[in-house]
Amino acid sequence: MLKHLFAILFLMSLSQALGQSMSASELLDKAIDYHDPMGEWGNLQQKLFITMSYPDGRERLSEVTIDLPKEYFSLKSKTGENVSQYTLAKGDCSLMLNGSTDISEEEKKTHRLNCERAESMKNYYQYLYGLPMKLKDKGTQLSPTVATKEFKGKEYKVLKVTYDEAVGKDTWYFYFDPETYAMEVYQFFHDESKNDGEYILLSETENVGAIKMPKVREWYYNKDDKHLGTDTLTKSEPLQ
Numbered sequence: 237m238l239k240h241l242f243a244i245l246f247l248m249s250l251s252q253a254l255g256q257s258m259s260a261s262e263l264l265d266k267a268i269d270y271h272d273p274m275g276e277w278g279n280l281q282q283k284l285f286i287t288m289s290y291p292d293g294r295e296r297l298s299e300v301t302i303d304l305p306k307e308y309f310s311l312k313s314k315t316g317e318n319v320s321q322y323t324l325a326k327g328d329c330s331l332m333l334n335g336s337t338d339i340s341e342e343e344k345k346t347h348r349l350n351c352e353r354a355e356s357m358k359n360y361y362q363y364l365y366g367l368p369m370k371l372k373d374k375g376t377q378l379s380p381t382v383a384t385k386e387f388k389g390k391e392y393k394v395l396k397v398t399y400d401e402a403v404g405k406d407t408w409y410f411y412f413d414p415e416t417y418a419m420e421v422y423q424f425f426h427d428e429s430k431n432d433g434e435y436i437l438l439s440e441t442e443n444v445g446a447i448k449m450p451k452v453r454e455w456y457y458n459k460d461d462k463h464l465g466t467d468t469l470t471k472s473e474p475l476q
Contacts, residue, residue, distance in 0.1 A: 260378040260395055266417040267368045267410075274446040277369040280304045281475040282444055284365065288467045300361050303475055309358040320347050322354035329354050365449060365469075368410060368419050371395070375403035387411055387421055388437070406433065419450065423458065431459050444472040 258266075281303045288296040294315075301310040312321040321332040329351035333339045339349060363370050371378070379396035386392070392411035399405070407428055411421035423435035435458055438450035449472075455464040 258382050258393070260380050260382055263382050263393055263395060263412065263417070264368060264371055264378065267412050267419055268372070270417045271367075271419065271448045272369050272446070276445050276447050277366055278304060280366075280445075280447075281306075283473045283475060284361075284444070285470045285472065286467055287470055288465055290465045291463055300365075301475070302362060302365070304362075309354075309362070311354075311357050311361065318347065320349055322349070322351075322357055324354055324358055364453075367422065371397060371410070373403075375400040384414075385409075385411070390420075392421065393417075418448075425458065433458050434464065442469045442472060444469075445474065 282301075284300040284302070286298045286300060288298065290296075297314045299310075299312040301308065301312075303309075307326045308324070310321065310323045312319065319332075319334055323330045323332075330337065331339060331344070331349045331351070331354070333343055333347060333349060344350060370376075377398045377400065379398075381396075383394040383396065384391060385394045391414065393414050395410045395412070397408040397410065406424045406426055409423045410419060411423075412419055420438050421435060422438070423433065425431070425433040435456055437454040437456070438452070439454075440451035441448050442451040443449075449469060451469050452466060453468075454466045456462060457464065
């Protein structure tokens with residue numbers, strides 16, 4: 237009788253342990269189900285209004301237009317008295333400064349207006365605002381093991397992500413709430429042994445269609461916790 241009881245308890249504990257285990261792809265699927273339950277990301281057609289605030293009091297106001305079906309991206313930013321704009325439409329690039337396409341070479345250099353940066357900004361915004369859905373992209377390598385890690389006093393389920401060399405060289409960690417699977421932190425390293433790179437704390441939620449996007453992103457250096465800035469998704473509008 238006692239042997240049967242031990243056997244039952246062992247099987248119950250084993251079943252519980254197996255139930256608690258989760259693969260990296262399962263965790264990612266649960267996180268995507270939380271953030272994009274209707275599968276809208278691939279057909280996103282939205283304008284995002286973002287305010288970047290720096291520790292010294294400066295602000296940058298940006299309008300980011302993303303139309304994935306039409307392969308269209310535009311970034312319009314106001315810093316001080318100047319308004320710059322990058323636009324990519326199916327690979328065709330155009331640049332504007334204060335409403336004019338007549339931009340001198342000196343102005344282009346001063347305001348970093350060039351098509352290479354336009355492409356970089358498109359990748360930046362579509363990656364960060366498309367997370368965690370973008371972790372399904374080709375060239376993304378999920379570490380098969382889901383870690384449990386404490387960060388800033390809270391325990392998370394964590395995905396480690398690297399990329400094919402043609403895609404990116406950084407190592408990323410994504411921290412998900414163990415109950416809701418909401419993404420609450422991400423962190424990247426250029427060289428993890430040097431503790432370089434940054435971590436980003438995510439808070440609040442902006443509903444962009446049916447997608448739950450983090451509203452506030454606070455950026456810090458890994459090495460010394462220095463605050464770099466905060467960007468806030470103040471609102472979004474569907475494209476007409």
